[in-house]
Amino acid sequence: MNAIAVRPAMSFARIGFLNMLAYRARYYVGVLTYLFNVAVYYFIWRAVFRHSPTVVGMTLPQMITYVAVGWTIRSFYFNEIDRDIAGQVQEGRLAMNLIRPVNFQTVMVFDAAGQSAFRAALFTLPIGIVIALLFPVQPPASIAALLMFLVSAVVSFFLVAALNFLVGLIAIRTKSILGILRAKYLVLEVLSGLIIPTTLFPQPFRSILFASPFPHINYTPAALYLGKVTGAEAGRLLFLQAAWTVLLLGLGQIVWRRSQHRITIQGG
Amino acid sequence: MAQGSGVRRHARLFGLYFSQYAKARLEYRADFFSAVIASFLGTAASFAFLLIVFSRVPAVRGWKFEEMVFLYGFSLIPVGIFNVFSWNLWMFADRYLIEGRFDRVLLRPVSSVFQVLFESFRLESIESIVTGIVAVLWASRRLRLSFDFGDVLLFTIWATAGGVIYIAIFLGLTATSFWIEDRIGISPPVFNLMQFGRYPLTIYDAWVRFALSFVIPFAFASFYPTARFLHRIEFGKEFWAVPLVAAISLSIALALWKSGVARYHSTGS
Numbered sequence: 001m002n003a004i005a006v007r008p009a010m011s012f013a014r015i016g017f018l019n020m021l022a023y024r025a026r027y028y029v030g031v032l033t034y035l036f037n038v039a040v041y042y043f044i045w046r047a048v049f050r051h052s053p054t055v056v057g058m059t060l061p062q063m064i065t066y067v068a069v070g071w072t073i074r075s076f077y078f079n080e081i082d083r084d085i086a087g088q089v090q091e092g093r094l095a096m097n098l099i100r101p102v103n104f105q106t107v108m109v110f111d112a113a114g115q116s117a118f119r120a121a122l123f124t125l126p127i128g129i130v131i132a133l134l135f136p137v138q139p140p141a142s143i144a145a146l147l148m149f150l151v152s153a154v155v156s157f158f159l160v161a162a163l164n165f166l167v168g169l170i171a172i173r174t175k176s177i178l179g180i181l182r183a184k185y186l187v188l189e190v191l192s193g194l195i196i197p198t199t200l201f202p203q204p205f206r207s208i209l210f211a212s213p214f215p216h217i218n219y220t221p222a223a224l225y226l227g228k229v230t231g232a233e234a235g236r237l238l239f240l241q242a243a244w245t246v247l248l249l250g251l252g253q254i255v256w257r258r259s260q261h262r263i264t265i266q267g268g
Numbered sequence: 269m270a271q272g273s274g275v276r277r278h279a280r281l282f283g284l285y286f287s288q289y290a291k292a293r294l295e296y297r298a299d300f301f302s303a304v305i306a307s308f309l310g311t312a313a314s315f316a317f318l319l320i321v322f323s324r325v326p327a328v329r330g331w332k333f334e335e336m337v338f339l340y341g342f343s344l345i346p347v348g349i350f351n352v353f354s355w356n357l358w359m360f361a362d363r364y365l366i367e368g369r370f371d372r373v374l375l376r377p378v379s380s381v382f383q384v385l386f387e388s389f390r391l392e393s394i395e396s397i398v399t400g401i402v403a404v405l406w407a408s409r410r411l412r413l414s415f416d417f418g419d420v421l422l423f424t425i426w427a428t429a430g431g432v433i434y435i436a437i438f439l440g441l442t443a444t445s446f447w448i449e450d451r452i453g454i455s456p457p458v459f460n461l462m463q464f465g466r467y468p469l470t471i472y473d474a475w476v477r478f479a480l481s482f483v484i485p486f487a488f489a490s491f492y493p494t495a496r497f498l499h500r501i502e503f504g505k506e507f508w509a510v511p512l513v514a515a516i517s518l519s520i521a522l523a524l525w526k527s528g529v530a531r532y533h534s535t536g537s
Contacts, residue, residue, distance in 0.1 A: 032457035039476075040463045047328045047471035048321060055324070174302060179392060183306035186313040195317050202320070 014114060027123070034071050034127050035134070041067045041195070042135055056199045062226055063197075065138040068131045069149075069222045070194045076124040077157040077217065079112035082184070085168030086177040098260070105252050109161045116157050141227025148234055152221035155241050159217055162248035163188075169255050193219030213244035278382055285386045293391055303392040311399050315340065318467075331468045334410040335498055341403025342427065342497075343466040343490035348396030349431025350438070355390035357438050361445040361453050370532065381439070381525050413497065423497065426507075429514040430489035434462070436517035437484060439525060446528030458484060465490040481506070488513040 042064055049060040058066065085108070088094040097104050131137060140146035167184055171177045189195050191214035198209050198219040209215055220237045223229045229237055293300055318340050322333050331339075356363075364370040364384065373383045408415070415423070441455045448454065465486030469477050480487040488510050495503035 029454055029457055033460050036457050036460045040460070043464075043472050043476065044321070044467060047468075048325055051325050051328065174299060179303040179306045183310040183313075186310040190313045190316050196320050200320055200324075 010110070030075070030123065031127055031130070034075055035130065038068055038071050038131055038135060056197060057228075058197070058226075061136055061138055064135055065226060066197055066222050068128075068135055068137045069225050070218050072124060072128040072131060073153045073156065073221055074194060074218065075127050076116055076120050076153060077160045079116060079157070079161055079164060081108050081112050081161055081164035082168035082171060082181050084108065084111075085165070086171055086181065089172045090177075103253075104256055105165055105249070108165055109158070109249075112161050112164075113157065138226075140225050141230075145224055145227045145230070148238060149221050149225040152224050152238060152241060155238070155245055156217050156221055159213060159241065159245040159248065162245055162252055163213070163217075165252040166248060166255060169252070169259050173259070188214065188217070191215070192217035193222065197222075213248060216241035216244055278379070281378060281382070282386055286389065289389050290391060293389075300392065304395050307392040307395045308399065311344065311396050315344075315399075315403075329468060329470045331470075332411075334407045336468065337403055338407035338411065338413075338498060339468065339491065339494050340466050341400045341407060342494045343430075344396045344400030344403065345427040346430030346434055346489050346493075347462070348393050348398075348400060349428065350434035351390050351393035351396060353385060353389065353431075354435050354438055355393075356384055356386075356388050357442045358455070360384060360442050361449075365445055365449070365532075374529075374532075380529055381522065385435075385439075411498075415497075419497070426493040426510055429511045430493055432514040433485060433489040433510075433517050436514065436521040437486070440517070440521035443521065443524040443528045446531050462486055467491075485513050485517060 045060065045063045045067065048055065049063070053059065055063065085094075088097065097107060100107065140149060167181070171180045174180060191209060191212070193215045194217075198206065198215040201209055216237070220241050224234055224237070318336060322328065322336050325333075327333070328336070364373065370380075373380050376383065407413075437458070438455055441458055442453065445453050461480075461484060464472070464476065464480055469480065469487050469491045472480070477487070480491075488506065492503055492506040493510050495501075495507045
């Protein structure tokens with residue numbers, strides 16, 4: 001991206017940031033939601049581990065850490081680009097984005113980036129601290145693991161943004177947009193490794209999943225944090241994560257260019 | 269006279285609301301079926317955790333895999349009932365209070381709860397009920413459970429009572445929108461707590477079990493109703509209390525709603 005494109009992108013990021021500040025009541029509700037999610041899986045895993053000391057090479061404290069790290073970074077990489085696109089189409093606001101001299105995908109991704117940057121400081125960090133205080137969460141495996149985890153978590157944001165942009169564009173071609181988005185939300189929780197560590201899937205599902213972009217959303221950063229993957233393997237996963245992100249962002253551009261011609265603007 | 273004919277009138281209105289909505293929805297048949305498939309994928313995804321994790325371990329706290337499938341499958345039935353009927357509750361604060369549609373509701377000579385609940389349905393969630401029944405039948409076969417007519421009747425009533433408990437809890441939470449002015453409200457974190465009730469209660473700490481039974485009675489909507497069918501006599505008392513809990517929850521929710529409506533003042537203009 002050249003310097004001319006960066007400046008408007010930063011402005012959109014700033015606006016996204018300010019938008020989030022406006023809804024304070026939701027903040028506490030959001031924190032509680034994440035705590036409950038971690039709590040459910042904490043109890044379930046505790047019960048499972050009662051019968052076997054390790055599951056796919058993970059001990060109970062590691063599994064709890066996997067769950068905790070997963071939900072914590074989800075609070076950061078999560079965005080609603082798909083819902084936002086759907087809303088713009090339904091309310092006829094999409095026209096505004098057609099006349100702007102900035103690329104639509106850039107606007108959407110950086111608007112979400114502004115919100116995620118805001119959440120990282122004021123939402124993800126407190127959630128992570130509270131979870132670490134309430135549940136037996138382990139520190140990162142090493143300094144290198146921590147650094148790779150942080151990089152990977154940021155890439156996760158762009159990967160999710162690229163996916164949501166695509167899903168949003170596909171969903172607006174149907175009439176049951178919200179149904180599709182709800183299904184995507186639940187399916188992605190499973191395929192990303194957030195709810196089930198990807199290595200736990202039976203074959204051939206495991207191999208199929210690892211050949212897809214989905215585990216890179218959550219499994220990759222969490223596995224890096226735990227030191228489950230190190231060295232060349234860690235490098236390979238990080239590369240794949242970045243490659244999928246670039247590929248899906250590119251695909252989003254193509255689909256957007258194609259759907260521009262199909263869009264009928266609603267309203268007078 | 270008002271009471272009796274009131275119930276009959278509401279029942280007739282319900283039929284009209286439902287058939288009208290179903291007709292409109294089925295007009296776009298392809299779209300409806302894609303919604304059903306999307307809904308099924310969501311159900312399958314939430315089921316996947318149980319299938320993948322628990323098929324690997326022989327038993328968890330004395331619960332066999334098939335028993336857990338029975339429990340989870342059963343829970344899909346009240347969850348399905350809840351999703352079909354309570355779809356409008358999620359948008360209540362936004363559509364009715366903030367956008368001001370509630371004024372129109374109050375002008376009509378029909379109970380406001382009734383109108384808000386039944387103005388739209390999530391028909392595709394019937395899929396969840398079907399999936400739940402299939403899972404229960406599969407688990408029952410594997411566990412060699414036999415059902416006579418009385419059991420089927422009990423099962424049906426208890427599953428419905430479970431649905432009523434879910435609806436009552438979220439109706440009560442939605443009613444708080446009359447006091448807390450926010451689009452989203454306080455339902456989402458409680459919604460996530462629903463998952464707790466879909467696993468054997470015995471895996472939790474005592475305070476969680478207490479909270480799920482007496483604070484937010486999700487356990488009465490999914491766990492306790494299965495106790496009798498899975499021959500867990502230790503939960504017999506709670507099993508028979510299920511319809512009572514449903515009635516109490518609904519009364520509390522309706523009372524909350526009523527005092528919320530009394531407090532309601534329009535958004536104006």
